[in-house]
Amino acid sequence: MPKRWPIGQCRVCLGWGEKPQFADCGACSSWRALHPEQAACRRCGHGSHVNTDGLCRLCLLTIRLEDPEWVAHLVGGRPAQLMLILPGDRLPRSQPLDRPVRGHAPDRTRPRSLLDQLRIATAEPVDDPHVCPPTIRSQLLLFRPRRQLTDAHARRLRHRDLPDYENLKDTATALAAERELSKAWWRGTCLMLRLVLAIREADGEETIREETLDDLPRFRNAVADVLRHAGLTNAGLLAPRRRPRPVVLHKPQRSCQYCDCWGFRTTCPGCSPWKHQRHLHPVGDCARCGRPDVPLLDEICRACCLHIDQHGPDARAESWTQLWLGGDLAPRLTMRSGTLGYVAPHHRARARAAARRPPPSPISPHLLDPGQGLLFDARRDWSCLAKGTLNQLPSLTPNAQALLADFRRHAAERGLDEQVNRIAARSLRILLAWLGADAPIHEADILALPADRPGTSARHILAFLQQHDLLTPDPDRQLDIHQRAIEQRLTELPPGIAGELCAWVGVLRGEGRREHRAMLFETIRKYLGYLTPVLILWAGRISSLREISRDDVHAVLEQRPGQPGLDLATALRSLFQALKQERLIFRDPTRGITMTSVVRLPVPIPTDRLRGLIDRANGTMAKLVVALVAIHGLGRNETPGLLLADLDLQDGTLLVRRRLARHTVYLDELTHTLAIAWLRERRHRWPRTINPHLLLSQQTAVMDTAVSIMVINEIFRPLGISPSKLRQDRILDEAKHTADPVHLIRVFGISASTAMKYVYTAHPERRSTLPR
Numbered sequence: 215m216p217k218r219w220p221i222g223q224c225r226v227c228l229g230w231g232e233k234p235q236f237a238d239c240g241a242c243s244s245w246r247a248l249h250p251e252q253a254a255c256r257r258c259g260h261g262s263h264v265n266t267d268g269l270c271r272l273c274l275l276t277i278r279l280e281d282p283e284w285v286a287h288l289v290g291g292r293p294a295q296l297m298l299i300l301p302g303d304r305l306p307r308s309q310p311l312d313r314p315v316r317g318h319a320p321d322r323t324r325p326r327s328l329l330d331q332l333r334i335a336t337a338e339p340v341d342d343p344h345v346c347p348p349t350i351r352s353q354l355l356l357f358r359p360r361r362q363l364t365d366a367h368a369r370r371l372r373h374r375d376l377p378d379y380e381n382l383k384d385t386a387t388a389l390a391a392e393r394e395l396s397k398a399w400w401r402g403t404c405l406m407l408r409l410v411l412a413i414r415e416a417d418g419e420e421t422i423r424e425e426t427l428d429d430l431p432r433f434r435n436a437v438a439d440v441l442r443h444a445g446l447t448n449a450g451l452l453a454p455r456r457r458p459r460p461v462v463l464h465k466p467q468r469s470c471q472y473c474d475c476w477g478f479r480t481t482c483p484g485c486s487p488w489k490h491q492r493h494l495h496p497v498g499d500c501a502r503c504g505r506p507d508v509p510l511l512d513e514i515c516r517a518c519c520l521h522i523d524q525h526g527p528d529a530r531a532e533s534w535t536q537l538w539l540g541g542d543l544a545p546r547l548t549m550r551s552g553t554l555g556y557v558a559p560h561h562r563a564r565a566r567a568a569a570r571r572p573p574p575s576p577i578s579p580h581l582l583d584p585g586q587g588l589l590f591d592a593r594r595d596w597s598c599l600a601k602g603t604l605n606q607l608p609s610l611t612p613n614a615q616a617l618l619a620d621f622r623r624h625a626a627e628r629g630l631d632e633q634v635n636r637i638a639a640r641s642l643r644i645l646l647a648w649l650g651a652d653a654p655i656h657e658a659d660i661l662a663l664p665a666d667r668p669g670t671s672a673r674h675i676l677a678f679l680q681q682h683d684l685l686t687p688d689p690d691r692q693l694d695i696h697q698r699a700i701e702q703r704l705t706e707l708p709p710g711i712a713g714e715l716c717a718w719v720g721v722l723r724g725e726g727r728r729e730h731r732a733m734l735f736e737t738i739r740k741y742l743g744y745l746t747p748v749l750i751l752w753a754g755r756i757s758s759l760r761e762i763s764r765d766d767v768h769a770v771l772e773q774r775p776g777q778p779g780l781d782l783a784t785a786l787r788s789l790f791q792a793l794k795q796e797r798l799i800f801r802d803p804t805r806g807i808t809m810t811s812v813v814r815l816p817v818p819i820p821t822d823r824l825r826g827l828i829d830r831a832n833g834t835m836a837k838l839v840v841a842l843v844a845i846h847g848l849g850r851n852e853t854p855g856l857l858l859a860d861l862d863l864q865d866g867t868l869l870v871r872r873r874l875a876r877h878t879v880y881l882d883e884l885t886h887t888l889a890i891a892w893l894r895e896r897r898h899r900w901p902r903t904i905n906p907h908l909l910l911s912q913q914t915a916v917m918d919t920a921v922s923i924m925v926i927n928e929i930f931r932p933l934g935i936s937p938s939k940l941r942q943d944r945i946l947d948e949a950k951h952t953a954d955p956v957h958l959i960r961v962f963g964i965s966a967s968t969a970m971k972y973v974y975t976a977h978p979e980r981r982s983t984l985p986r
Contacts, residue, residue: 224239251263361413363409421446421447422446422447424449485509495510500518518535581649582654593659616651656688677918694735711749722792766803783807840930846944852872854920855920863886900915945962946975955969
């Protein structure tokens with residue numbers, strides 16, 4: 215049977231139930247080790263191991279467990295009760311009175327003892343000045359760093375005097391009572407409130423932003439709720455933080471087991487072939503460095519071979535080998551090949567790609583020579599270039615390669631779209647491969663390229679080659695687009711009538727017998743469009759316009775009543791008056807013929823169609839264009855021609871250049887703001903453009919031309935209103951507020967007759983005769 219020991223008493227705490235061969239219980243053993251000083255307790259007088267206050271463990275346990283009021287009777291106090299040491303229920307270890315018993319939660323409901331209150335009253339206040347130090351008032355915050363705060367930071371400033379903390383504490387208490395929340399929620403929220411108020415003082419702000427709440431370690435939404443009730447924040451519901459991704463540690467790197475180069479797990483790629491080529495590299499001990507069991511070449515390991523290869527034959531007599539890095543960091547060895555060299559992985563991929571790449575094609579035999587004269591003018595045919603044969607082009611000369619690289623930089627600096635840049639570079643690559651970069655290229659050859667090969671573009675390379683003096687302009691393209699249309703239409707008429715029409719065009723351009731102001735080709739083209747159906751009808755029975763009589767003119771005008779007849783009468787009168795002036799006909803058949811004119815008055819646009827018009831425009835440039843037309847009454851044809859130098863933001867003016875006059879537009883606040891926004895976007899998208907115009911597009915950014923009328927039409931098409939109707943509505947609205955035509959002339963820069971038309975439309979009572 216097991217031997218039973220008699221029960222005895224502990225000599226330290228006098229607890230009954232311990233074995234007599236042990237002088238003290240298990241708990242008192244630790245107490246004696248911590249407090250080796252032995253003296254009489256100043257409370258009970260028992261000789262034992264006492265702490266720094268002169269109290270034994272029995273008195274401390276009695277004060278903690280039974281009667282905290284015994285603290286007041288430290289001298290001559292009441293006797294302590296005898297304690298039993300029961301198996302499986304040991305006495306708690308003696309700990310400082312301001313800490314809970316180990317393994318048990320502190321009892322907050324019991325009142326603090328006098329000793330606890332004394333120690334708390336005499337303790338120094340906790341306020342760490344290194345945690346969120348207050349900033350200087352009225353000092354601007356340059357940047358706000360992200361803070362990594364914890365609960366420990368909040369405890370280190372629990373005695374700091376923070377404004378509004380008491381009010382927020384009461385608010386948190388009321389919310390906890392109203393929502394029946396636990397005390398843990400209330401204590402944690404108050405701790406975070408103290409921390410967020412310290413952050414507010416550190417930032418020097420009156421209110422608390424949402425970014426400040428993101429710095430809190432926990433209770434972010436609870437703190438935000440309390441602050442919203444107090445009116446100190448506008449933050450809403452905060453999203454939960456994402457858990458950080460686990461950090462994947464890299465596998466440790468070691469030296470190669472054969473050559474000792476650093477950066478591999480076991481064997482570097484250079485030594486790996488040596489390991490498997492047993493017939494070429496037998497395994498043995500190196501005769502130079504003494505490495506055992508390594509692949510050898512002439513009784514020398516690969517490390518020694520590389521060292522001798524790097525430092526010369528004299529290094530063979532040495533016994534040491536220099537350590538180097540492997541992989542992509544291998545010095546010089548990555549660029550070598552052969553038995554000893556090591557090729558990095560990306561170099562191996564390049565080598566395989568170079569091996570599969572076909573040999574370069576020869577240089578084109580058709581390169582342009584700047585010293586060779588032009589025998590006859592002929593255009594090139596690019597139909598031999600099929601799609602997908604770009605890699606079969608001739609090789610580029612050094613000058614052509616430099617020019618192609620310069621074009622790619624030029625396109626990137628001007629913000630060209632990636633696809634547009636690629637197509638334009640492909641077109642230039644074709645031209646330079648066949649024609650070279652030593653002589654100028656004819657413009658017609660460049661324009662013929664996109665027509666025969668899909669996926670090419672010539673618009674962007676024309677301006678680039680012109681800047682580098684490598685473009686021969688096409689004389690036919692130098693003509694005005696309306697002039698070319700006029701010439702094309704004249705070739706479709708009989709020679710006799712076409713010759714008389716050429717004389718008429720010369721008179722309108724100011725080249726006749728009498729000098730006068732030249733007319734625009736656009737107006738002449740419109741006149742010719744009115745005349746073409748009539749001239750084709752007459753060409754079947756006459757050979758010259760001298761055969762046209764007054765009855766013929768009356769017949770064609772009677773067939774076209776209304777506005778078409780008025781337009782045709784104006785064109786016929788211009789034609790025959792010019793021919794009479796040049797003495798090509800004997801009489802003017804249109805003399806004395808009059809037609810009733812129809813005056814079309816401007817019509818106002820309904821208000822519901824104009825409401826929110828600028829806001830519905832798509833893009834910054836579109837908003838500016840709509841504002842210039844709807845507010846300042848600019849025309850559709852003059853808006854694209856506005857120059858950047860004519861915009862004066864300081865004075866708030868915009869100069870509009872017209873044929874014979876200059877009109878100054880005084881910008882309002884809205885248009886001024888839209889102009890600043892467009893200039894900012896223009897600078898961001900095309901920082902190095904040389905186009906002098908105010909309005910730009912993706913195509914004109916690399917040229918010096920203005921945007922086309924089609925761009926302006928595309929801006930107004932989604933709005934469901936034309937720019938001319940919008941301009942008329944703006945002038946008519948201004949005329950309704952004032953009956954002064956001089957005011958309209960100054961504000962919109964219109965002529966006197968146009969101003970009177972708008973005044974009579976807005977105020978018909980001012981006319982001498984009412985309009986029909």
